[in-house]
Amino acid sequence: MAFDSLQDLLVHELKDIYNAEQQIVKALPKMVKSADNPTLAQALQTHLRETENQVSRLEQVFERLGMPARGKKCKGMEGLLEEGKEVLDEDGAPAVKDAGIIGAAQKVEHYEISAYGTAKSMAELLGLSQVVELLDASLQEEVAADELLTHIAEGQVNEMALQAGAGRGQASES
Numbered sequence: 415m416a417f418d419s420l421q422d423l424l425v426h427e428l429k430d431i432y433n434a435e436q437q438i439v440k441a442l443p444k445m446v447k448s449a450d451n452p453t454l455a456q457a458l459q460t461h462l463r464e465t466e467n468q469v470s471r472l473e474q475v476f477e478r479l480g481m482p483a484r485g486k487k488c489k490g491m492e493g494l495l496e497e498g499k500e501v502l503d504e505d506g507a508p509a510v511k512d513a514g515i516i517g518a519a520q521k522v523e524h525y526e527i528s529a530y531g532t533a534k535s536m537a538e539l540l541g542l543s544q545v546v547e548l549l550d551a552s553l554q555e556e557v558a559a560d561e562l563l564t565h566i567a568e569g570q571v572n573e574m575a576l577q578a579g580a581g582r583g584q585a586s587e588s
């Protein structure tokens with residue numbers, strides 16, 4: 415598809431996010447199961463439900479644009495989820511793994527925040543106000559999910575991860 419207009423580029427971005435969200439729906443259940451901290455597991459479970467809803471919001475966006483909802487493989491998300499899986503598939507202290515899961519999940523959120531932010535700006539310029547509203551609703555959920563993960567990491571999980579490694583040799587700066 416050639417990029418002859420801003421709308422062409424918007425559609426390209428939407429197909430990418432649509433596929434990315436579908437990949438996330440598939441990946442989140444395993445992250446929920448792997449999380450040891452119940453607050454973290456709950457946050458990921460809640461975000462799974464939100465993500466399913468984000469998929470249907472994108473279907474509404476395609477409908478507004480008069481096109482079939484069809485994604486195009488998001489290689490970025492595929493890579494981020496693969497890296498996350500490296501943490502899930504490894505043994506280790508539960509709190510340390512939780513800290514790794516949070517890091518992986520936040521990389522996913524940041525990708526989504528960029529993607530929705532870009533698409534929303536383009537939709538604004540194109541005067542697609544209903545599309546803007548739909549994209550903004552998902553953008554706000556991604557931002558909130560990211561902030562909640564920071565809160566869980568800094569409020570409990572990172573400290574527990576630090577304690578898990580106590581006595582196993584201190585990190586030090588020279």
Ligand code: FE
Nearest residue numbers: 435465468526
């Ligand atoms: Fe999402």
Ligand code: FE
Nearest residue numbers: 430488489490
């Ligand atoms: Fe992508």
Ligand code: ZN
Nearest residue numbers: 523526556559
């Ligand atoms: Zn998300």
